[in-house]
Amino acid sequence: MSAPTTPGPTLPAAATSPASTSPVSPTATTAAPTTGRRRGGLLDWRVRFAILSVIWGFSFLLIKVGTEAYAPFQVALGRVLFGALALLTVLLVRREPLPRGLRTWGHLTVAALLLNTAPFSLFAYAELSIPSSLAGICNATSPLWGMALSLVALSEDRPTRRRFAGLGLGFLGVLTVLGAWQGFSGVDAKGTAFALLASLCYPIGWIYVRRTLAGTPGSPVALTGGQLMISTLQLALVSAVFTSAPTSFPLWPTLSVIALGALGTGMALQMQYGLVTEVGPTTAQMVTYFIPVIATTAGVLVLGEQLHWNTPVGAAIVLAGAALTQTRPGARRPA
Numbered sequence: 001m002s003a004p005t006t007p008g009p010t011l012p013a014a015a016t017s018p019a020s021t022s023p024v025s026p027t028a029t030t031a032a033p034t035t036g037r038r039r040g041g042l043l044d045w046r047v048r049f050a051i052l053s054v055i056w057g058f059s060f061l062l063i064k065v066g067t068e069a070y071a072p073f074q075v076a077l078g079r080v081l082f083g084a085l086a087l088l089t090v091l092l093v094r095r096e097p098l099p100r101g102l103r104t105w106g107h108l109t110v111a112a113l114l115l116n117t118a119p120f121s122l123f124a125y126a127e128l129s130i131p132s133s134l135a136g137i138c139n140a141t142s143p144l145w146g147m148a149l150s151l152v153a154l155s156e157d158r159p160t161r162r163r164f165a166g167l168g169l170g171f172l173g174v175l176t177v178l179g180a181w182q183g184f185s186g187v188d189a190k191g192t193a194f195a196l197l198a199s200l201c202y203p204i205g206w207i208y209v210r211r212t213l214a215g216t217p218g219s220p221v222a223l224t225g226g227q228l229m230i231s232t233l234q235l236a237l238v239s240a241v242f243t244s245a246p247t248s249f250p251l252w253p254t255l256s257v258i259a260l261g262a263l264g265t266g267m268a269l270q271m272q273y274g275l276v277t278e279v280g281p282t283t284a285q286m287v288t289y290f291i292p293v294i295a296t297t298a299g300v301l302v303l304g305e306q307l308h309w310n311t312p313v314g315a316a317i318v319l320a321g322a323a324l325t326q327t328r329p330g331a332r333r334p335a
Helices: 045-066 072-094 102-126 132-139 142-153 161-178 189-212 220-242 251-279 281-289 291-301 310-325
Strands: none
Touching (some): 045 281, 072 220, 072 251, 161 310, 291 310
C-alpha cells in the first residue's frame, strides 16, 4: 500500500496505498478539505505518524505470512473485508451514511478495481516468490509512476527539470535494487513484475478518481468504506471462481490477514485522514518514505529474509527520486 501523495492544487491530497499503501484510497481526499487544521486525538501527531508508518511498513510482512495458508486472492479478499468492516463500524458509531447516487457508486466500482482489488491481489501473488522487503521497495515506486502518468493525463502537472531528474533517479534506484549489473540474477522476474504493476495501479486509480469523483459529497470514511465494500464483492466473486475454499484456518496466517485488513486497510486510513487534517497533506505524505525502510527491517528481522548491500542503497535512491518528483515550485512544508 502506498501512502497519500499531494497531486496538485485542485485536491488537498490523493491517497495512493500502498498501499497502500497504501494501502489508501484517493476517493477520501476528494471530500476532505484541509483549509483549516484542527487538533488530533489524544496522541501527538508525531506519535500517530510513527504508528502509521509501522502499520503500513508491516503490511508486506503480513501479506507474506497470509499467503502461507491462503491463496493470494483470498488474502486480498480478507484484507478488504476486514478493512470495510472497520470503516463501517466507524460510520455506524458516527451515524454517517454511505455515499448515494448510481453515478458515484459506478465510479467507486472502477476505483475499487484499480486501487484495491487489482493491486492487493498483485502484491499477494508477488510475495509468493519475492521477499516482503522487495515488495515494500517496489511499492515506493508509486510516486514515480504517478509523476510519469500525470505528465500525460493531468494538464496542470507541468514537468520540471527537478521532477524529471527525480523520475530518472528513482528508476535508477529500481535497477540498483534488482542488481541490473548482474543480469538480475537471483531476482524472480514474475514476482517483481507483479509488485511493480501493483504499484502502477495506484496512480492510475488516483488519476481516474481525480477526474471523476473530485467534489463528490460524502465523508472520506464513507467514500472509502463504500469502495472497500465493492472491492469485497469483486474479490469474493474472483475467489469463488479461481480458488477453493480453505480447509483450515491456521492461527498466524489468519491473524495476519485480519490485522492487514482491520489495521492496515481500515483504521490506518482513519488515522491518515486525521493527520492530513491536522498537519496538512505535505507532511502527512512523508509516511511514504518510511514504509520501505520498515518493510525491509521487518522482513530481515522477523522473517529472516536476506539483505544485500544493493537493496538498502537502491531503496534510498528510489526514495530520493520519489521525493524529487513530489516537489513543486513554491511548495512549502507545513510548520
